[in-house]
Amino acid sequence: MRTYWIRKLLGLPLILLVASFLIFAAVRLLPGDPARLMAGMQADQQVVNSVRARLGLDKPFAVQYALFLRGVMHGDLGVSTRSHKPVAQEIADRFPYTLALTSVSYAFAILLGITAGVVAAIYGGKMLDHFVMLGAISGASIANYWLALMAMSLFAVQLGWLPLLGAHGWKSYILPSITLGLLPGAVIARMCRASMLEILQQDYIRTARAKGVTGLRLYLKHALRNALVPIVTIAGMNFGSLLGGAVITETVFNWPGVGRLMIDAVRYRDYATIQGITLLTVALVTSINLAVDLLIGALDPRIRFE
């Protein structure tokens, strides 16, 4: 068991190294010339070439990668070709916004998912179950981009209840976190319902009912606790997609997080920034998967990782 965790932890840097190479190569395989994009359409070839030299993009691929790797070892992710600030600083400035938004959205998704799932399972096969599941399927199917624009148009432009853009106080969180949390919430709801329905048919639940345990105590303490393992797994897996969804949500709401930074970086082929954000995402998703493993082990002591 302990060797399992040691192996997992030692594997992390290796994953990051492989990822760094893949990312580094992939951004350079993208069509589009960073020097041309930086210099602009009206710059002539001579200027574009000198910009390219300044960016170090005229060096051989292997040399560029070696320089990048050496920088990363020293915590230096390079300098953004757009803002001219260190990428590490750019990410550090933006990441708190993304973390805050994804955390609130995640909390919303889990709350929504588990509530809806439990309610649907309790009323399994009845009208309310169908109604909740219809909502969940819609939530999982609606393009959050479209939903965001409709919500903005109604609540910000027509009614003026909520701010339209940016991160200014708690009201700013409402629309983006609903937009972002709806899809994982719907996925969690479906998983939660299925898992709960299965548990509710188990013998020990019947025993508990026979003993006189009823209502919320039965559903939450006896059933939900044992239904949690698949829910935690699916919720953990969805954190990655939440980060991915943040790219779109942040762009639509002008949220000053790393998602929007990524969109700008890709548009201008800001290699250093793309690399930095992708590496960070890889590190985050791997760590969260590790944490989910740990949590599952704690929730169900019968589960053993070898």
Added chain:
Amino acid sequence: MAARLRVVAVAAACLAVFGCGRTTPQPSRVTIMQFEAPVTMDPGDHTSSLTYDVLAPIYEALTKFGEGLAVEPSLATAWNVDATGTKWTFTLRRNVRFQDGSPFDAEAVAHSFARLVDPARGLAGGSRFRAILASVTAADTYTVVFTLRRPYAPFLRVTAVTPIVSEAADAKGILSSRAVGTGPYKFVEWRTGEHVLEERNNDYWGARPAAQQLLWTWTSEPVLMNMSVLTGEADIVNPLPPIFAEALQKSPRVQLIEGVGTSVFWVALNMQTKPLSDLRVRQALNYATDRDALVRTQLRGFGAPANSPLAPADFGYAAATRGYGYDPARAKRLLAEAGYGEGLTLKMAAQEEDGALAEALQGMWANVGVRLEIESMEHGVYSQTIFGSPRQKQAAGIDCVLAAWASDNADPDFQLSPLYATDAWSPASANLGFYSNPRLDALLANAAAELDPEKRKALYATAQQTIVDDAPHVLLYYPQAVAARHVGSATGAARLLPGGRIDFDGK
């Protein structure tokens, strides 16, 4: 430029009298939203007009554009050129300081230009100077002398769009992230994901603007510009896409601001490969294009059909240039004469953003038997593709390119030489269809060196007609500059300068 630098908004008076501001007492702030983030804070290291707009309140140049784009004094009070047309002497304004406290003098001017042509610096804004500027020297504290490699008429207009930077700040290497100029606003902060904040420069030498702060923000979603100006989260959005301009026209919450545009949309035709090497085919495409319909559908009426490769606001624009009317029957005849009576297929590279325009052309050209295949490309891929060499374009099978061009100084040399001169064939510059006419090359060279404005105009009139007759491009339209202002915002009477820069000094 400085015409828009005398930026002033209404502000305190409006707040007090009309109560049209926010309830908490705070500095009057004007929020301007654009569709693209600034690329740098260094005015010499970009060629983006939206970045220019953000930096314009902070920086000034030797000269500026006044009404009708005439060149007026700004940081230089007087200037002259010698008989050879290569030696320009500027007398500088005294008692001006940069926002970092360093003095504005001839050394600062010389440095601001010298750094642009230094290949070791690799600054993106160097294109227009490297071939022209031989040297720039400080003759004394307030006199600066430029020596050009050849007589160059656009030079005075170029000085109007070349901001003068603090040499001390440049030496510290901070200009890419902090702007330090002499203008009426000074740099406060650039939060790269959010905004650029500028504050009134109380030591400014000229008339002080009324708005205490300018806040520049941006979004990459055009629909958000529309919504932001409706809610008032943006006081001004600029430029406003025509589709929203049409919708907002009726809104009581928004006032449209209309101005003169300087950009020209066109399709560059690859003249080095068949079938577009044939003049009759190029003319046929021109006759097959219903420009009025394009203005109506694509620009929602906010623009005009193009008859010349110059925009109406450009110096030397000849309204009399005879363009191509809409005549599909004639287009069909020309195609038949050229041996394409059965029709032909062309592949066009276009940006994703121009998809609707590309499809409109596809429909129009289909009526005369031209099958247009649209290669819709993301911005980065597009810019790499269109600057391909003749061989690369042939290999990719690109017959034509849909694009637009605007010169920031309204000088015809910047609109014509990069697009139509033989030495501008891509990748060197933006002659994307490899047009070459030695007679036109000579005309453009002579016109650029002609210091007499009237003679220069005449040369450009001939050049415009020559280009239209050779039909290297299908010229499409001139979009109007349109911005929008939230009614009730304390911005004063905002207006657009030719080319679309916002000026909100309430005049």
